[in-house]
Amino acid sequence: MRRYKRLSIEGRVDVLRITRREAMIARFRRRTLNGRDVIVDMERGVTLHHGDVLSLEASSAEEEILIVEIIPEEAVKINVKADLPLEEQVEAALRLGYALGNMHLPVSIQGRTLWTPAEERKELIMNVASEIGGLNVEVERMRIEPYMIQHDHEGDHQH
Numbered sequence: 086m087r088r089y090k091r092l093s094i095e096g097r098v099d100v101l102r103i104t105r106r107e108a109m110i111a112r113f114r115r116r117t118l119n120g121r122d123v124i125v126d127m128e129r130g131v132t133l134h135h136g137d138v139l140s141l142e143a144s145s146a147e148e149e150i151l152i153v154e155i156i157p158e159e160a161v162k163i164n165v166k167a168d169l170p171l172e173e174q175v176e177a178a179l180r181l182g183y184a185l186g187n188m189h190l191p192v193s194i195q196g197r198t199l200w201t202p203a204e205e206r207k208e209l210i211m212n213v214a215s216e217i218g219g220l221n222v223e224v225e226r227m228r229i230e231p232y233m234i235q236h237d238h239e240g241d242h243q244h
Contacts, residue, residue, distance in 0.1 A: 089138075089150070097149040101125075101139065104156050105191075105202065105229050108133040117151060135228050155228045159203040161210045162223050167197070169219050177219035184213045193229045200229055 092098050100118040107113050109132050114124045123141065127133075137153040163181060165174045185192060185201060190210070193200045201210060203224060214222045 092148065092150055099149065099151050100154050101151040102154045102156050103133065105158060108153070108155055123151070134230060155230070157226045157228050159207070160200045160225060160227050160229055161203050161207060161214075162198060162200050162225055162227075163210075163214055164198040164221050166219050166221055173219055177217055180217045181214065181220065184217065185210070191229070200227060202229055 089098065099121060101115060101123065102118065103113075103115060107115065111129045111131065112124070112126045114122070116122050125133075125139070133153050133155075135153060135155040139151040139153065141149040141151060165177050165181075167174075169177070181199070185199075188206065188209075190201045190206070203210070207224065211222055211224075214220045
């Protein structure tokens with residue numbers, strides 16, 4: 086924390102605002118809030134998260150840090166109705182997971198609530214949730230931290 090305070094006082098802390106998609110890309114170029122043009126080059130498979138800290142210079146005399154800020158986006162918020170019998174809650178949750186998984190959608194799950202990016206599939210997601218039943222569905226802006234099980238389409242897995 087001392088290092089952050091020192092760099093902040095010296096004006097060497099900047100903010101890098103990125104989209105959820107950019108957070109999952111190994112290499113991209115973006116301008117910071119202070120107008121600095123930066124290229125982020127990470128190992129494949131590394132995902133940036135809101136609040137991550139990136140160091141720009143190795144030399145302590147020139148050190149500058151970037152605070153990653155994931156830009157909020159429109160998301161579909163879904164949770165299972167709490168007043169349903171447990172068996173119906175579980176069935177609704179499983180059906181929802183199956184449907185969203187088949188659409189290969191990234192999701193963020195916190196407790197009993199699931200969020201998925203609205204993007205161009207908002208109406209489809211809302212229709213599927215309505216057909217499943219037993220779900221509360223609404224749209225809001227938020228930062229989505231994706232929880233994704235990555236897989237490829239090699240071998241026997243086909244769509």
